[in-house]
Amino acid sequence: MAAPSVPPSRADSDLGLRARAELAVRGVAIDSAPASSDTVPEPRGGSVTELGSVIPLRRPGGAGPSADGHVLVDGLRTTVPIVADSPYRLRDGRLVRSEPGGGVTDMGVAVDTVARPAxxxxxxxxxxxxxxxxxxxxxxxxxxxxxxxxxxxxxxxxxxxxxxxxxxxxxxxxxxxxxxxxxxxxxxxxxxxxxxxxxxxxxxxxxxxxxxxxxxxxxxxxxxxxxxxxxxxxxxxxxxxxxxxxxxxxxxxxxxxxxxxxxxxxxxxxxxxxxxxxxxxxxxxxxxxxxxxxxxxxxxxxxxxxxxxxxxxxxxxxxxxxxxxxxxxxxxxxxxxxxxxxxxxxxxxxxxxxxxxxxxxxxxxxxxxxxxxxxxxxxxxxxxxxxxxxxxxx
Ligand code: SF4
CATH class of the missing domain: 3.20.20.70 (Aldolase class I)
Structure with a gap:
């Protein structure tokens, strides 16, 4: 994947809301991830970590809006569906979108993953x-x-x-x-x-x-x-x-x-x-x-x-x-x-x-x-x- 293009400004909460709505519906694609949360390395303990496009903390199906990954978007707890063909990915702690022409756009929000708890x-x-x-x-x-x-x-x-x-x-x-x-x-x-x-x-x-x-x-x-x-x-x-x-x-x-x-x-x-x-x-x-x-x-x-x-x-x-x-x-x-x-x-x-x-x-x-x-x-x-x-x- 190419380096992200110039990030759009995130001067207002509307952009954050639009990015969150997109993410909530379209989900995020992950390049390679543990099959389950039991194979994730340190650090542990509900701490925040960056693992590129991997989301260590996930939950299987169950009650409510399940089958998703847990991340922090601009510091706010966020659940995102894992969707293989989503245009969104995590890159170096940022949410990026793959464009049809092959470019990559930084969506203007920081994303941290959450480590598997002890x-x-x-x-x-x-x-x-x-x-x-x-x-x-x-x-x-x-x-x-x-x-x-x-x-x-x-x-x-x-x-x-x-x-x-x-x-x-x-x-x-x-x-x-x-x-x-x-x-x-x-x-x-x-x-x-x-x-x-x-x-x-x-x-x-x-x-x-x-x-x-x-x-x-x-x-x-x-x-x-x-x-x-x-x-x-x-x-x-x-x-x-x-x-x-x-x-x-x-x-x-x-x-x-x-x-x-x-x-x-x-x-x-x-x-x-x-x-x-x-x-x-x-x-x-x-x-x-x-x-x-x-x-x-x-x-x-x-x-x-x-x-x-x-x-x-x-x-x-x-x-x-x-x-x-x-x-x-x-x-x-x-x-x-x-x-x-x-x-x-x-x-x-x-x-x-x-x-x-x-x-x-x-x-x-x-x-x-x-x-x-x-x-x-x-x-x-x-x-x-x-x-x-x-x-x-x-
Ligand atoms: S992640 Fe938070 S909002 Fe979503 S089901 Fe769990 S407790 Fe509720």
Missing amino acids: FYDLCTADGVGYEQIARLHGNDVLASTVVQTCVRYGAADRCRFCAIEQSLHSGATTAVKTPDQLAEVAEAAVRLDGVRQMVLTTGTSNGRDRGARHLARCVRAIKAAVPGLPVQVQCEPPAPDDLAALAALREAGADAIGIHVESLDDDVRRRWMPGKATVPLAQYWTAWDESVRLFGPDAVSTYLIVGLGEDPDELVAGAAALIARGVYPFVVPYRPIPGTLAAGDGVTGPDPALLADVTARVAAELRAAGMRGADQAAGCAACGACSALSAVGG
Whole structure:
């Protein structure tokens, strides 16, 4: 590859946002990379390193926007899809784009990779690798899917963008993480790798609490082992007659909660999430309101996905409605993750210009309300890696 041409100036955040939107949708190509994160050399420990076009910290398929690499773009945690034919690459700590004529353009943003953490080398007394129990996201977030199965994973009900059971079938993780296992890994990740917050998500269970009470047991054990570690929990709204499950999470010590709707458009919900769409939106609003009451300001969030066919103006209006109720709308692009139904059907990500536009408008709503993801103690809003919102003041 030729040396990069003259870098464009990055005088405003618009350029950063456009670059982030492009990167989020088109991903980055890597020249040569370890087959998995278990073969990466020193340095270790959540520290930042430059390894040319290699991304050492990656995660396999799973819940949420997975199957990506973790880097820091201009110092901000960022997840990027690994896409073999992407025009983007990492070169000497810069993001560069290969042009059709053979030239290379420096995109005006610095990119650092994140080293494989030391806790990945450990395993529990009964032989389960810590890496199978929880993973490093970004450079300082510990994340775990405490129950890796979902009652909605049958072909008729399954969310079309989700691959939660994929990493289970590949052996990368275990079906159920116990509170003791999570506490053990959390303690090591904080001690060895400087982890600063933890995210616990779960597949949905058949119970009225949708899995919240197992999450609560996990939070209690983690807080006993590492009292100063902020923890966010993520689950579906509990049944209307079991809102006490939310209080149980708060009482266990959870600092923040994500209740993820992904879209406020019922047609989109029925097309993309036939199982979750059976939960009326009113139930989400009830759970969000109750969570704001229990957890306080800057502690409740949801995902909104760009690229599912929702009208952009309605998406932004929905985000504004959430903000007005104290809920942070974490705007992310739809990503065609291997193993998902949508990726199998060849559905591609959104136009990066659309993603940048929606992100900029939602960020403006957040700034006007004085709400920033970074103000949350823990969770995806606090991490920010899967969204471009934090790059524009959201
Ligand atoms: S935003 Fe959430 S899912 Fe994405 S890397 Fe951060 S903690 Fe993980």
